[in-house]
Amino acid sequence: MGSKVAPVKNPSTAHDHASPAAAFSLQSWRQARLRQRGKSQCQMLFTALKTQRRRQIPRCRPVLLHKHGDVQETRPVDAAEFMNAASQGKVNVIDVYLADGGNPNAQDELKRTALHRASLEGHTAVVQMLLEKGADINLKDQLGSRAIHCACRGGSLGVVKALKSHGADLNVRDKLYSTPLHVATRTGHTTIVEYLLSCGAKMNSRDREGDTALHDAVRLNRYKIVKLLIAAGADTKIKNHVSFGVTASQQVKQWQSDIMETLQRLEKLREVGVVSPENSSTEE
Template sequence: MDHKTGVEKKTQEEERVRRLSSDLHSEILDLSAGDNIPEGCKRKKKIKTTYAPRVSVEIPVIGPVETAEFMTAASQGKVKVIETYLADDGNPNAQDELKRTALHRASLEGHTAVVQMLLEKGADINLKDQLGSRAIHCACRGGRLEVVKALTSNEADLNVRDKLNSTPLHVATRTGHTTIVEYLLSCGAKINSRDREGDTALHDAVRLNRYKVVKLLIAAGADTKIKNHEGVTAVQQVKQWQSDIMETLQRLEKLREVGVVPSENNSTEE
């Protein structure tokens, strides 16, 4: 009798595990389906909101702030530290070992409040770092539109160049920040400027496969016939890339024919 009861309990336990496993499998399939992902996100969000939101409170600053601490605070967006340093007549244009100012750092990290405070307290918007980048270059690399707007409203030069002759538009294009590219174009940034290699933003966008940026640049009137220092236009870059791919495939096929590379028919998928 005890043996029978034990078997029944074991069977019930196995059935319960099977159902749990089946339910879990179904839930995973539901979440992996495209149409159900938003619903899954809603459920997850609903669970999160049952907890009290954490409020980030900046620790009060006690005593004087050193320059190194000020520079770190600019990268981390610590407004009170910046405020204390500047209130004690700290130099807003202090530079680190790479000649970056606090404005460079805050612009790169996207701390709009710090950027605005620094500009109000006399930060030089035109100072260059070791690579010749201004704050506007850093902002375009960082990708925070509010920072780019703050610098633009303080007369940042949208066509300024770094040591590679790159403009803010080049930088925004390379980093794939479409909204920044769109904003710079709306502000009248020069669309056909060429960098040290003779590349325009369109060259960069094509080379890096920034499809949305390519569309924006062409719609804004980018010249597709400009050649870089290698004598190649942005359109020819595409053809050159296709030619290189074709050449690689043909070379691979020859290696397969002589047995150096295994034939596709011999490979199996699991």
Template sequence: MEEVVQWAANVMDHKTGAEKKAQVEERVRRISSDLHCEMLDLSVGENITELCKREKNKTFSPRVSVEIPVIGPTDTAEFMNAARLGKLNVIDKYLADGGNPNVHDELKRTALHRASVEGHTAVVQMLLEKGANINFKDQLGSRAIHWACRGGSLGVVKALKSHGADLNVRDKLDSTPLHVATRTGHMDIVEYLLSCCAKINSSDREGDTALHDAVQLNRYKIVKLLLDAGADTTIKNHEGVTAVQQVKEWQFDIMETLHTLEKLREMGPENTSRERND
């Protein structure tokens, strides 16, 4: 199984002076508008007491947030964090200023990796259109398509595929996107990869196919998908075990465990406790 490495620490976002000014102006405009409405109400005869009661019970509908254009230079840390958070305005400003779309952190993960695992399809599209390397490998040899399958966003997977992502590419563990989607349990992505003719019987470094992984992790629905798509049940991993044999071994282990528990019950609670302690 693949190791999971923590993302770099998040960088706190700072509001620019322009953002603060815009918020103040919006607040003043809203207050002025409310006061104007109240004056109109009073002019048609509504008294102060009734107005106060109405204001107390007033409910406000949520306002639609609009991204404010970024003013001033954007550094690499802000750009990387924006990719994780899906902030298109920050990313657009960084790239417009000539920023490198392929900068990476100490784990060699780029903004495209981050946006892919977080499911930010619009960010992925922008990065690819601005020159992000779709085949850039992180320390584990994972491409953006691996991270998209890990994150579970079908939209991102489709976006990467439309820009030429290899659906059979391997990381350092020889895992394909199908392996990754199977292990993380994203059935819709497994189904999509199979519909795109991804190689169903590819083996990873341990010789396991996606079917082996699905059986080991009890992904019943994915097992069915793979079998319906023609997965080969006779392929053996490096331990010489097929996926079918894994099922039999699992059933045998369950039966053996249940048999042992039944014996312990027959021996009585004292013996059962002593056996468990041993």
């Protein structure tokens, strides 16, 4: 009988069946090549700087970034990648974009900036970097929202504080006349509401429907926020623009016994002068 012919292995799949030792050697070889490439680019950059050959410096970009011991090359970052990086908190990508002269105030199709996106997602480090690199804190998106509105919607106290430290207006309005306090109340971020009140945010401002933050808190059953607003002196007598006008107290449903009790207690305190009426002035 004829001798058996050994099956021929497909070269394209040979690496799939390699031994663990061979796979480890291949990985080590790749890492060594990356390190060597990194050293070469560092030497090129050093030589360019030493000899003042500034025209060679751009050739040394891509910048070397070190992550988990691996050397990675970065390519130029465009505006779309920059915007996505702001949403995802990728500081390194943003740094490359800005270092290459990218516009920190680039806007997407909804006129949102990177600062809007980072503020919404709660990336404090990105927000700080953008502000330091010239991001405009007052730019509006299509709905008239500024970065401070997005921060209050996202619920990051660190971002709100960072924006305020750079001059953000805590009483600014969007196209619906909503203030940051309205937004934080609707989204239920109690710590943000407390911070805004401590900074002197106007608590009786009314939106386009005539609702104050207290109207919103009662309607959405935000009991803790109702207590905060009342303790700060929110006016329970302000009527909104619905029908003939409804106060926050008149919005209370029968099942909202805790809120009703709190509002009634406030009225009694006002009757005996414990709560100053001047804290309840209407703010348009």
